Amino acid sequence: MQPGSDEQDWREDCAPRRTMEIFATKWTSMILHTLHAQHGGAARNGMLLRSLPGISKKMLVQTLREMEESGLIDRHVESTVPPAVEYSLTPLGIRFVALVELVYAWGRDNADALDQLQARATSRRNG
Amino acid sequence: MQPGSDEQDWREDCAPRRTMEIFATKWTSMILHTLHAQHGGAARNGMLLRSLPGISKKMLVQTLREMEESGLIDRHVESTVPPAVEYSLTPLGIRFVALVELVYAWGRDNADALDQLQARATSRRNG
DNA sequence: CCGTATCCCTTACGATACTG
């Protein structure tokens, strides 16, 4: 057997793999980051919609529901007219968002390298 | 304007968003982790196939090509019979895999919380 | 051993229109 990684590292349904899958849903990390950047870690539906260029209402709501199901966020409804709904980070969400911030920072710090590679790839494709 | 996050945080095609997309491709992180765990950070095609439960040949090759394109790995062909191909981490890949290891460790450390949530979600669905 | 080519299915995602 080799040193380090063996077949057990990525058993299907293991915790690390499920963690990776959280990143796999397009908008989850961006929503978490946005919540985290707000005072108190909470935000309204409309605010999120405005903060995430390109997201559709459908995907926002759908992703929020999945995140609630995953235990990353809480949903609080104020029964006023018109209704006010607030989403906030759970303790698990707060722990997870630390990871998101690391990825965000990594991207910022490595922007130059990423841009160069993209430029090379583009020019390669266009001859 | 609010403190912290504003609309500019997730401009489409910004570096952090492209970084997130690397995680979004199902097998990329697992491949990187496996390479990283090998001595010298390099591995053969067949070895990867055996180390990643559930991956298909098609997805392995396809993902490896995309990773090469993204500058995360290098591909080295030894022209023997039968041919031997080795994949290894680039400098960028090495920097990125640090992030992968953090996510992996986070999943391991939070396995209990994730399991509990999954159990609750399952029982909720089954009544 | 390594890689390619099909076929096919499921899911993710987005646009739009409508309700309390």
Add this chain to the structure above:
DNA sequence: CAGTATCGTAAGGGATACGG
């Protein structure tokens, strides 16, 4: 303001069989 319902497309991913 928040959420639902529908429809349509594109991408992701798996099974299998074949070729250097």
